[in-house]
Amino acid sequence: MNRQVSAEQRTATVARLLQLRQAGTLTGEHVRLAAAGHGVAARTVRRWLHRGDQQQRAARPEWHRLSDTDREAYAYFRGNVAALARARAAVVAGESRAAGVPVPQFLIDGWAGAAPAALRTLQRAFAEQMTPAERAYWKTGEAGRRAADTYLQRPWTPRNQVWELDHKLLPILLLPRRGGAVQPWLTSVIDDGTRALLGWAITLTPSTATVLTALRMALTHEPDRGPFGAVPAHTRIDRGLEFAAEAVTDALAALVVGQHRLPGFTPHLKGKIERIHLTIEQTLLGGLPGYTHGPRDAAGRLHGPLSDRARDRENADTAAVRPMRLERFVTDYFAPWVAWYNTERPHSMIGGLTPLQAWNEDPAALHRVDERLLRHLLLAGEDKKVGPYGIRHNKLDYTAPELHGRGGQIVQIRYMPHDDRRIEVYAGGEHLCTAYPQGQLTDAQRDEFRRHAKDEAKRLAAARRRASRQARTVLAPLSDGQTGEAETRLVARADADQAGRRRDDEALRRRASTSLLGLVEPYALPPGQTYPKPTDENGR
Known part of the structure; x- marks a missing residue:
């Protein structure tokens, strides 16, 4: 029965038969033996020998040399x-x-x-x-x-020693909170040794804030996500400005984490994270509506109910079939996919283990940091001015009791990108408070805000009165040359003036309340005197 014969096997057989021919010892038995070894007919071997194609090509002189x-x-x-x-x-x-x-x-x-x-x-x-x-x-x-090139493989590294960071424009149409449909950006952090996807952030545009968010997730140990979350030894990043921002480098330097910046336009130097991004597209995005790398018709339009044309993106909110909301994609699809990838999907490059199994089987030591210390270290920051309604950020007014009396002051805020629930406020490098949007304050927070405002007003009033008394005490001796008696007289006079102001305020309040009915409250008379009786026009 004929079977496939490789070119190398045929070349070796022909070369041996030619040697026997040159020696004058070639017989038909040799040809039949070679045919049986290859599983072909004898005439096939004779045709090989007659043509001598492989031997002639090997011995052929160079017929054209490229200049x-x-x-x-x-x-x-x-x-x-x-x-x-x-x-x-x-x-x-x-x-x-x-x-x-x-x-x-x-x-x-x-x-x-x-x-x-x-x-x-x-x-x-x-x-x-x-x-x-x-x-x-x-x-x-x-x-x-x-x-068409070949590359060297990076040597194996223990778990949590080297992280790779990168951005990826996701080929799927999603609806943000405001505006038409867009393709969001993914910022991800993976572990080089175990291929685990440790941290991620999905936003409309990549920024320093998204990098800090992904790093914070990767550094924070949360039992619900598994055993991940520790400080690495090095990070591997490309030339993206978001990764080289001062806030990112300072945060990593504070944790004593080295940064290795790769040359520009060399995605093959961080092939592990590029492969994970391809896996995301193949196993998750390809089966969702709005996938922009799907099949298209002759006019270039996507098959299905969704379109990625600019005009259709602007009208996505009024279309009969709308793209998925960005928040729903993150919570219902991407977060469960990350859990599946880390815990259930085997990886051929780590011996068929899942990233979770590879992480647990690696005995390398882990260095964790208290989450409370990471809370403020890995947040995006910018300077803001305290206004009459608090701090304006992302079209929301954030307020807190500690902001009373700080109108016009420049403070620094730190926040999670696209997380409007709270911001952290700093003044002079010290943490001042956690501010919340005014439209989302609870009743308890509103009561605390009002109570703090009252207490602050009372404190300032008491401080003003104390300062006034101290000023009078200092200035009185300069006017009449007396010390102790002048101080006693000034304090008593101040107390009497205050009591008189209270009596005047009380009388004014009574007159104001009765005047609403057309009545006027009479003035108070000294003790022993009475008001005269009313008389008519004739004095009766």
Whole structure:
């Protein structure tokens, strides 16, 4: 029965039979033996021997050697050998034009006196004398060269020693809180040794805040998410400005974490996180509505009810079928997918283990940090002015009792991106308070706000009265030369003045209340005196 014979096996058989022929000892038994070894007919082996194709190709002299001009022409024509052959034939024939187009002068000078070569000869020469990566580079550019290139694998690292960070534009249409449908950005942090997805953040645009959010999740140990959450030794990042921001570098430096910045446009140097992003697209996004890498019709529109055209994105809120809300995608789809990936999906590059199993089986020591210390360290920050309604942030007014009396002061706030529930407020480098949006305050928080306002007013009033008494005490001796008696007299006079003001305020209050009915309360008379009786116009 015939079976597949490789070129190497056939070449070896033909070479041996040719040796026997040259020695004069080749017989039919040798041919039948070779045929039985390959599972083919004897006449097939005789045809191999007769043609001697592999032996002749190996012994064939080099029939065309590519010159430097040939290689330059290959680059000039972007890998189009047919166009190169036409230009070369025209130059060899003494012409300066090929297919009606002038041939560049440097090719005319380089091909001067060259021997003619057919198109097929040139095609075989380029295929044999140039590497696939070199040919792909001139045809499709750097992406083609990298696809045909080979790389060194990074050495294995223990768990939580090296993290890779990167951004990814998710190919899916989602509806944010405001505006039309968009494609959100994913900022992710993975562990190099176990392939675990430790931290992530999904936002409309990548920023320093999203990087800090993903890092905070990766550093925080939460039993609900598994045993993950510890301080790494190094991080591997690209040239994205968000990763090199001062807030990120300062936070990592405070935790004594080194940063390794990769050269620009080298995604293959962080291939593990690039592979996870591809897994997200293949296993999660490809089955959801709004997937922008799905099939399209002849006009370029996506199949299905959703469209990624700019006009349709603006009208997404009024469309019959709307994209998924961003919040729902995060809570109902992406977060469960991360849990499945970390705990259930086996990975071929870590021996068929899941990231959770690889993490638990690794004995490398973990260095954890108290979550309370990370709370303020890994939050995005900016300077804000305290206004009459608190601190304005993301079109919301945040307030707290501790902000009383700080109108116009510049403070620093720290916050989680796209988390409007609270912000942390700092003044002079010290934590001042946690502020909440006014529209989301509970009754207890409102009562605390009013109570704090009253207490603050009382405190300031008491301080003002105390300062006034101290000022009078200091200034009185300068006016009449008396000390102790003047102080006693000033204090008594101040108390009497205050008591008189209270009596006047009480009388004014009574008159104001009775005047609403058209009545006027009489003035108070000294003791022993009475008001005269009312009389008519005649004095009766």
